[in-house]
Amino acid sequence: MNEPDFTSLRRQQFRRYFQPSRVLLGIFPAPVPSGFNIITLCFSMYCSYRPPMMAVAINDRSSTWDLINSAEEFVLSVPGPALVDLSMKCGIESMRQIDKITELQLELVQSKTVAVPGLLRAIANVELRKSTLVQTGDHAILVGEVLRFAVNTSTKEQPLLSIGPFTDGYDLLQKKGVHRLAVVGPSDISTDIEHNAP
């Protein structure tokens, strides 16, 4: 049997083979009139079952970087296609220029376990308490304990994905620069959702 030839690629080229990533909207307390900033994130993971914990990576060039030291709580919102414009804008615009919640006229929903609100039109809002902050290269990994998975179980939307240049098998919804937001396509959403599945 022929052995495959492994080619050395740079990080950007590797994206084509390492896609997709899930898209999240991180909401953090912020010194702007609305009281909160929103940042689009695709570096995310679960990092514990008991207690349930999740982690995201925040770039040191973002204004959110300046917020994560003092933040005690935050929300990770799960956007579907209804929030595709917002997800792109919050991934390009910075709090240094605009108060995103006010200018993009975002509809918020009160959280039950934290003082940070979620997004009314999201598929889900995950409420977290900050646990650890780990400095990496040009990012910091922010780890939070999940206090509540608040899910809009009536929606049939699929979660947005961030994909690379290989778009086969996806519905590409929006592209700006290197950023492509998509859902798995063609849309064939099962209504038989198992809420207890692992």
Ligand SMILES: Cc1cc2nc3c(=O)[nH]c(=O)nc-3n(C[C@H](O)[C@H](O)[C@H](O)COP(=O)(O)O)c2cc1C
């Ligand atoms: C699809 C997508 C995914 C992104 N993922 C991340 C991420 O995981 N971490 C990060 O720090 N920035 C990420 N960004 C970039 C930030 O969202 C962007 O720099 C934003 O303007 C920062 O806003 P802020 O300055 O208000 O914090 C992403 C952008 C897009 C469009």
